[in-house]
Amino acid sequence: MTILTLDALRAAYSLPQEGGKALGDAAIAEQLSVLPAWSYTDGAIRREYKFNDYYETIAFVNAIAWIIHREDHHPDLTVSYNRVGVAFNTHSVNGISINDFIAAAKLDMVFDR
Numbered sequence: 001m002t003i004l005t006l007d008a009l010r011a012a013y014s015l016p017q018e019g020g021k022a023l024g025d026a027a028i029a030e031q032l033s034v035l036p037a038w039s040y041t042d043g044a045i046r047r048e049y050k051f052n053d054y055y056e057t058i059a060f061v062n063a064i065a066w067i068i069h070r071e072d073h074h075p076d077l078t079v080s081y082n083r084v085g086v087a088f089n090t091h092s093v094n095g096i097s098i099n100d101f102i103a104a105a106k107l108d109m110v111f112d113r
């Protein structure tokens, strides 16, 4: 598999993966190297974002909703007072696809300046 750069992930759009194949562990590890805040555990790529208060936390959740609706690719979220846990996998391949990395790169882009 070709590893996409962070810029390439940011510029890409999720595509339907129905009928596609999940990425293998080696490809997942290589693609994760451009997203160092993310890890691959329990069948998903995951990151925790931290905030100062609940208002910021929910504002970020709303930003996620906007981005993710545009990508048509939906994470599991764990929302608490000052943290948002995000987990992506691709149901349609029963594993990880490039869409998970594209969506992760876009969330990081709005979180970090």
Ligand SMILES: C[C@H](O)[C@H](O)[C@H]1CNC2=NC(N)=NC(=O)C2=N1
Pocket (backbone or CB within 6 Å): 015, 016, 017, 072, 073, 074, 075, 088, 089, 090, 091, 092, 093
């Ligand atoms: C057709 C469309 O691409 C699919 O229904 C999308 C919608 N959002 C999705 N989100 C996630 N996390 N996995 C999927 O396989 C998925 N499939």
